[in-house]
Amino acid sequence: MINSMAANHAVWPKEDDAIFGLAAKAQEAIKKYGKENVIDSTLGALVDDNGDLVCFKTVYDELKSLPNAKIAAYALVAGQPEFLEAVQEACFREYRPDAYIKAVATPGGTGSARHAIYNYTNPGDTVLVSDWYWKPYATISEEYGRKVTFYKLFNDKNEFNIESFKENFETLLNKQKRLVAIINSPAHNPTGYSLSDEEWDQVIDIMKENAKNQENRIILFVDVAYIDFADNERRKFFKKFSNLPENILVIVGYSLSKGYTMYGMRQGAAIGISSNKEIAEEFYYSCAHSNRANWSNCNRGAMEVMARITKDPDKFKAYEEEKAKYRTMLKRRAEAFVKASEEVGLEILPYRDGFFISIPCSNAKEVSDKLMEENLFLIPLKLGLRFAVCAVPEDKCKIAPAMIKKAMDSIK
């Protein structure tokens, strides 16, 4: 009787995804009690006030009007040239850094994080991530025998904790001489925080200081998965990636999941930014090799749709207007949640933009279980609770903080 066939590094707990499990429970409750009596704040996808997934008409009309061959044909391994151009425009807008920039298509933002972590660390290396974090950074790292160390995202004043970032950054870099550090901003998942331009300056100063040692290899992975739901001003920091020292490579992970409501189509890009042309090309060919060796090429139809919308001024305008409408909806929900939290004295983390708001809490699992009894479904994390304002109508965003506060108080 044998009990394992997989190689040791590929044996994982027989556990299903926790978030999808909670989402399924919320759906059961909706069936049983009616959607007006349930707050489903589990999934990170934009849902309208009727509880329906938002699917941009400008995106899906375009997809459905594509000639079949534009969906059916293989894409190029690194991505369609029109897409690779369009995705850079969409990502940077008027804040394109002055640098050599190469993009490679990936399945969602996940693929770009995978390329940054696998291609720019050595086995056994540690990746630097904030303590409030998107779990797949750790899943990718453990898949490939890499470890994760956390810097504190916030200091006592609820600002970006530059001291903690610096300390962990330098400790790891001195040890490894090579470091992939991850910053998820603007509209951080799960807190909704966005680094200010001054905070970005501090991050870049630390990188530059450490780049003086020519032996160091500094890779900053910037996850901008939610950028299209932040104000355009939030793109300003991209300009700061101009003319960096050659031993700093910035990789931007851009996703079409949220900004184009294309979650299920799996399209994104890894965008490498370097002041050295060779380094930018090495990035391109490294990612292209990884594409070929993992998923071969990406979703042709998704690339076509995105490129067509970006290149056609009328289509782009219509898309922007549609997105703006939902961005306003999202903002109002978040404002309602923040205001209600203040009113009931619920401590939340500083929200700036995006799909989520987080509540620090030392017993998140118990509070989440308690709230489930009252048909409020949210995600318990190690450090607290994640509330998905993207998925909850404004009126429910107003009442949820009181429910959460009450549940927390009842357990303390």
Place this chain on the structure above:
Amino acid sequence: MINSMAANHAVWPKEDDAIFGLAAKAQEAIKKYGKENVIDSTLGALVDDNGDLVCFKTVYDELKSLPNAKIAAYALVAGQPEFLEAVQEACFREYRPDAYIKAVATPGGTGSARHAIYNYTNPGDTVLVSDWYWKPYATISEEYGRKVTFYKLFNDKNEFNIESFKENFETLLNKQKRLVAIINSPAHNPTGYSLSDEEWDQVIDIMKENAKNQENRIILFVDVAYIDFADNERRKFFKKFSNLPENILVIVGYSLSKGYTMYGMRQGAAIGISSNKEIAEEFYYSCAHSNRANWSNCNRGAMEVMARITKDPDKFKAYEEEKAKYRTMLKRRAEAFVKASEEVGLEILPYRDGFFISIPCSNAKEVSDKLMEENLFLIPLKLGLRFAVCAVPEDKCKIAPAMIKKAMDSIK
């Protein structure tokens, strides 16, 4: 001045994909000389006699009539349950093995090959592949620091070279105690060979004999990417995977690219077959972890379309009829090529099914260059030339062998 930022294992030659490069040259020739004067036999996608990519109406009508949310929503990490059921039906038909079987969604067949190779070998291990082979097996292996050893696909009688398979299989297994061996059948890429049922029996006998040593871990990856363009009889071998010893795991790589003309949608599945329930589950969770860590989840719309077509008898019948029409077209082309080869004395490898026919040749690159001058574009491999009958109308399949023979003779 630094010249590299990537980790050593992720630095690759700055080369673009050779096949796509040749395909681009063929397209240039078509523009210049007209499509009637060019034979473009480069890409492995089914093209009709007008030179247009075949896109099944039954597939794309279904896609375009899906509610947007069925395309836009995230899929489950391991794949939608209806899809995971449908894909097993589509793959095995009436020849489902008597075993524990678990499927996981992957982007195309490539993703399933990636899971088999990465999750079932150790770093430095060697994967066993036939000498006529699909190059990405080597790309995946080298991406992950694995090596590849080749068995001879054919013996002197142009049958499956069971002696070479056995010798290499046992040498590697004795050394590693763990082996991923790959067989691409039916409709092998690039030769069009399909193992006979008797040849499959021989392969399984070798595996069983070596499974007697309980220390051995034998993983057979069966790539059936082209199975939907072979006769249904070619599925019979699946039954032979019933009740195998527990230390043999069979992983079938199934792809929707060809059978559903969904190349650009990137959908397939890895299907694990074991007589041990635990091993099948280990496979499932290992692949699900890898999904989450590489591309997160797969194309929701592609899964929906496939499941809907498979579950609805009328839709399935229409799909089968549409596919049968093109399978007949493909057969006639291949027969024309084989017959013309005999007539002009061009030695080709034994073709049974599928998109490609191969011609052994020691100077493939020169012959290919020579043929390009005459506007015949095909793919030079290490051991010969690959002609894509899937992409060339019947009348051109009749004349191509004489052109190839002449070019080969002129260079000898």
